[in-house]
């Protein structure tokens with residue numbers, strides 16, 4: 001279980017209890033939020049692990065956006081899939097993250113990197129962090145900053 005805050009160094013039992021309780025609270029919020037997307041159970045568990053360690057600003061950016069949608073599908077079922085897109089709001093386009101269920105069985109670090117990379121795209125609204133930054137480079141960099149570096153080996 002990943003923690004929202006590093007807790008190994010916390011010696012004070014009251015402070016430690018606070019951080020543990022906070023982690024449980026955040027996880028429950030994430031799990032409740034994800035229910036609406038009806039992701040496969042195994043995939044949902046990985047998404048929780050990634051979202052739980054996102055910076056609070058990023059997590060709240062995604063979790064409070066009613067036009068953000070997560071979706072999963074099995075590419076073996078159909079050659080074409082319908083990817084839902086959230087309703088635009090406040091002049092901003094809807095955002096969505098679509099994940100393949102065929103990630104199941106891949107190494108955990110690859111699965112979580114894919115999730116973090118896609119969440120980074122959503123957070124950056126498919127742009128770079130500056131005008132001339134490539135969106136793929138930006139998503140990889142942000143995912144790495146969050147603790148999910150692009151795996152060196154191709155899976």
Ligand SMILES: [Zn+2]
Nearest residue numbers: 117121136139
């Ligand atoms: Zn990408």
